[in-house]
Amino acid sequence: MNSRVLRYAPLPQALALAEDLLIRTAIRIELPPSLHELAVRRFEAVRTYIERDGSPLKDRVRIFYPQGSMAIRATIRSRKRSDGYDIDIVAELILDPRLTPAQILDLLFVAINGEPGSRYHGKVKRQSRCVTVEYDDDSRMHLDITPSLLIAHDDPRLSQIFHAKPEEPAHQHRRLIMNSNAFVEHVRAATPIDLEFRQRYAKEAKRYEERFLRIRADADVVPVPSHSTIEGGKSASIVALQLLKSNRNERYRSRKGVRMPPSVMLSRLVIDVARPGSSLLEALARSCQHIIDTLQAAEALGQCVDIRNPRCEHDRFTDRWPEDLRAQRIYIEDLLLLRQQLHVLTNGQLSLPEMRDLLAQMFGEGPAQSAIEDIAELHGLAIQRPAIAAPARISSIAAVPTSARISGGRAPSHSFYGTPWPGRPKR
Amino acid sequence: MARPPKTLSEQIRAMARDWPAFEAVQFSPRHVTWCGPLTPLARPYMVTIDYTLVSGTARPEEPLAGIPLVRVLSPCLEQNWNVLEEAPLPHVYFDSADISRSALCLFDPAMGQWSPADLIAFTTIYWALDWLQCYEGWQATGRWFGGGRHAPRLEQAQS
Numbered sequence: 024m025n026s027r028v029l030r031y032a033p034l035p036q037a038l039a040l041a042e043d044l045l046i047r048t049a050i051r052i053e054l055p056p057s058l059h060e061l062a063v064r065r066f067e068a069v070r071t072y073i074e075r076d077g078s079p080l081k082d083r084v085r086i087f088y089p090q091g092s093m094a095i096r097a098t099i100r101s102r103k104r105s106d107g108y109d110i111d112i113v114a115e116l117i118l119d120p121r122l123t124p125a126q127i128l129d130l131l132f133v134a135i136n137g138e139p140g141s142r143y144h145g146k147v148k149r150q151s152r153c154v155t156v157e158y159d160d161d162s163r164m165h166l167d168i169t170p171s172l173l174i175a176h177d178d179p180r181l182s183q184i185f186h187a188k189p190e191e192p193a194h195q196h197r198r199l200i201m202n203s204n205a206f207v208e209h210v211r212a213a214t215p216i217d218l219e220f221r222q223r224y225a226k227e228a229k230r231y232e233e234r235f236l237r238i239r240a241d242a243d244v245v246p247v248p249s250h251s252t253i254e255g256g257k258s259a260s261i262v263a264l265q266l267l268k269s270n271r272n273e274r275y276r277s278r279k280g281v282r283m284p285p286s287v288m289l290s291r292l293v294i295d296v297a298r299p300g301s302s303l304l305e306a307l308a309r310s311c312q313h314i315i316d317t318l319q320a321a322e323a324l325g326q327c328v329d330i331r332n333p334r335c336e337h338d339r340f341t342d343r344w345p346e347d348l349r350a351q352r353i354y355i356e357d358l359l360l361l362r363q364q365l366h367v368l369t370n371g372q373l374s375l376p377e378m379r380d381l382l383a384q385m386f387g388e389g390p391a392q393s394a395i396e397d398i399a400e401l402h403g404l405a406i407q408r409p410a411i412a413a414p415a416r417i418s419s420i421a422a423v424p425t426s427a428r429i430s431g432g433r434a435p436s437h438s439f440y441g442t443p444w445p446g447r448p449k450r
Numbered sequence: 451m452a453r454p455p456k457t458l459s460e461q462i463r464a465m466a467r468d469w470p471a472f473e474a475v476q477f478s479p480r481h482v483t484w485c486g487p488l489t490p491l492a493r494p495y496m497v498t499i500d501y502t503l504v505s506g507t508a509r510p511e512e513p514l515a516g517i518p519l520v521r522v523l524s525p526c527l528e529q530n531w532n533v534l535e536e537a538p539l540p541h542v543y544f545d546s547a548d549i550s551r552s553a554l555c556l557f558d559p560a561m562g563q564w565s566p567a568d569l570i571a572f573t574t575i576y577w578a579l580d581w582l583q584c585y586e587g588w589q590a591t592g593r594w595f596g597g598g599r600h601a602p603r604l605e606q607a608q609s
Binding site: 375 | 489491492493494525537538539540541542543544546555556557558559561563564568572573575576577580581583584586587588589590591593594595596597598599600601602
């Protein structure tokens with residue numbers, strides 16, 4: 024047993040409700056477990072396709088592996104692409120290192136796009152650092168496949184990736200050092216096992232998926248199991264990261280053409296302050312504050328923040344954001360707002376509709392409304408069928424009543440009644 | 451064998467013991483009003499509970515006689531006509547003089563769920579919490595998830 028496992032302490036009522044709502048919101052924005060499995064099968068299918076006979080990359084793929092959010096199970100709906108899911112994959116290739124960045128990216132594009140009429144033809148897009156495969160089905164999934172070349176065989180996965188925007192002149196194309204695999208190992212090692220949180224989250228994720236999600240995948244993929252509670256189990260810090268990313272997406276949704284703070288930077292900063300035994304509220308508030316402090320410290324020096332891979336100093340997570348101090352200030356303001364909203368969410372003065380509106384501002388209308396409906400329905404069911412435990416259950420401001428303790432905490436069952444509305448008011 | 455009704459003193463003592471934040475005002479030997487806070491989810495509500503001990507059997511012409519009546523003082527109950535269910539207010543005994551002060555319908559009288567032999571502290575208060583919880587859910591979703599039924603309309607009852 025990991026020595027960092029601590030108990031997930033009970034929360035006061037207003038905090039418990041806020042925690043419950045945040046958990047349900049996070050479940051609604053994340054890549055569901057069955058889609059995670061689907062993504063794995065899809066990237067295996069793409070790998071097989073790249074290595075087909077006649078492909079320019081036949082026998083040239085050393086390894087395919089998930090990176091970033093996909094690797095640490097923190098994938099959420101993206102800001103663009105109709106709120107689908109971006110799945111980040113690295114294709115480590117065996118190629119002549121003298122090839123230019125554009126040549127390597129183009130080669131991967133050609134290998135996946137194939138001939139007219141072939142499986143992925145027309146569904147592939149060449150980006151500045153990766154190649155995107157789109158799927159036109161209900162999964163709303165996109166695979167972003169980044170080509171890389173291994174630099175040192177004695178340092179596994181220390182690699183080069185390539186930046187080559189087609190519309191830019193070749194002298195602006197460049198190679199970048201990265202070791203996403205080592206960063207994933209760092210995250211896994213530094214993430215505490217919040218056992219009780221993990222079990223609770225997995226249970227809710229499973230319930231949500233079984234009840235609400237109906238995924239229709241395309242024909243080239245074997246049907247996936249509906250759920251694995253192991254895949255659904257996450258630490259509070261990773262779920263907090265999902266919420267931070269969702270909040271960032273929400274803030275930047277209307278800022279057309281503006282680059283967002285990178286997810287990998289947020290991952291690094293969240294993991295820096297991960298603590299075992301946290302509630303989601305604690306993990307989110309602590310992470311938010313740490314990011315604010317980090318950005319403000321850079322700002323105080325008149326600098327843009329410089330966050331790097333702790334396992335690979337040359338792998339700079341902030342190479343494209345912030346472009347300047349103004350971009351940095353915009354996100355600081357966003358996080359200050361988030362901190363204030365978290366405070367309001369937990370102050371015990373909001374009704375459920377007000378909480379819904381606040382959550383919608385923080386993480387988007389759809390997930391917030393769905394989370395609230397879930398809570399309202401569960402509470403109703405618990406009243407109609409007392410054997411069902413209500414979430415975030417209920418007391419008065421007064422101390423827990425003696426009679427409730429004596430009776431085991433349940434009043435006699437009842438059913439609501441009432442007079443029908445006698446008539447609409449005269450207009 | 452029917453249980454004897456609780457005396458007003460017994461009701462007041464039980465409320466003081468279990469819900470000390472509620473203040474009781476006894477207007478007459480047979481009538482008491484409590485006022486206090488209930489927190490169904492996060493936000494507290496101030497409610498009143500009026501209870502008159504009646505003697506004899508229930509009178510159909512006075513359906514509310516002898517049952518504890520819970521009303522919400524603040525924040526005021528909000529009517530909503532643009533909901534899927536239960537417009538403009540769910541499960542209340544409509545008070546035409548002031549709809550927002552309508553008493554909450556917390557139990558079905560036909561099912562024998564409450565009698566004067568029951569303690570308000572152990573029934574009505576919890577049911578009011580349940581109602582407030584469902585009310586917030588109704589406000590947020592337009593749906594009433596708490597179940598229940600309504601008395602038939604007068605014209606239906608007469609046909």
